Amino acid sequence: MTAHQRGPVAGLGDLPVGRAAGWLVGYLLFAALIGIGAGVLWEKIVRLPGYTVAANGTASTTERGLAGFFSGDAWFCCIGFFVSIGLGIIAWKWFGRLGWPVVVVAIVGSVWAALVCWWVGYRLGPGDFETRLAAAGPGDFVPITLTVRTPVTLLVWAFGAIIPVLLRSSLGRDEEEDQLPPRAPSRRRRDRSAGEQAGGR
Template structure:
C-alpha cells in the first residue's frame, strides 16, 4: 500500500522587501532643529565678529570745525563717506556665502525651509554687525559736532548710508542653497534597481531537465 505524503505547513517569516522609511531620506526633526539652532548661533557669532571687523577696517572721514562754527571736509572725505557701506557689503558677502554653504550642507534635505533659515540667519547677522559697529564707532555725529571747538576734527558716525547694504547678506546666503538644489541630485529620485547576481544566466530556473 502506497504511503501518501502530505506537505507540512509552510514556514512563515517576515517578507523581505525594500525599506522605505522616511528617516532614510530626510533627517529627523530633532536633528534638524539642533542643526538649525547651531546655524543661528554661528550667524550671531559671525555677526559680532563682522561688526568688529567693520569697525576696524573702515576709515571714517572727518569734518574740521571752523572759527565761524561751521564744519567742512575735503573732496576725498566726501568720497570716503560711502567707504563704510562698501566694507559692510564685502563682509556681508563673505559671511552670507559661509552661512548659506553651512545651511545647505547640514540642512539641505529638509526642503524649502532651508532657504528661509539661511536668509533669516544672514539678515540677523547683518543687523547684529550693524549694531556692533555703531556701538564701537565714535557715536552720534551731531552731538559731537555741537560740542566741538574751532579747529577740532570730528569723524563721522559709523553707520550705513544706504540701507540696501543689509540685503547683501541674505542675497549671498541664498546662492549656495540655490546652486546646491539645482546641481545636486534629488534625494526623492528613485534609485536604479539592482541587477541579477553575477554568474546567473537569465531565464534559468535551476530545475534539472527531465
C-alpha cells in the same frame, strides 16, 4: 498611530521637528558670532571721513570726504557677501534635507548676522555724530557715524547666502533619486537586447 509615532513632520524631510529647531537655534547663534567678528573687522577697516570745526564754529568737509560717506556701506557689503556665502554653505549642510525652507533659513541667518555686524560696528565706532559735533571745539576733526546708510546692503548679505544653496540644489546630486530602486528596463529594450544576443550567436 499616535502623534509621537508618526516620526518627522511633513515638510521637514527626514529631520524631526525638535532636532530641526535645535539646529536652527544653533545656526542663529553661530550667525551671531560671525556677525560679531564681521562687525569688529568692519570697524577696523573703514576709514571714516568727517568735518573740521572752524574758528567761527562752522564745520566743513572736503570733496574727498563727501565721496567717502558711503565707504562704510561699501565695506559692509564686501564683508557681508563673503561671510554670507559661508553661512549659506553651512545652512545647506545642516538643513539641506528640509527642502525649500533651507533658502529661508539661509536668508534669515545672513540678515541676522548683518544686523549683529551693524550693531557691533556702530558700538565700536565713534558714536552719534551730532553729539560729538556739538561738543567739538575749533580745529577739531569729527568723524561721521559708522553706520549703514542704505538698507539695500542687507540684500547683499541675503543674496550671498542663497548663492551656495541654489548652486548646490541645482548642480549637486539628488539624494532622493539615489535612494530610488533601479528602474527596470523597458520591454522594447529587453527585446532589443535579446535580438542582439541572438544575432551574436
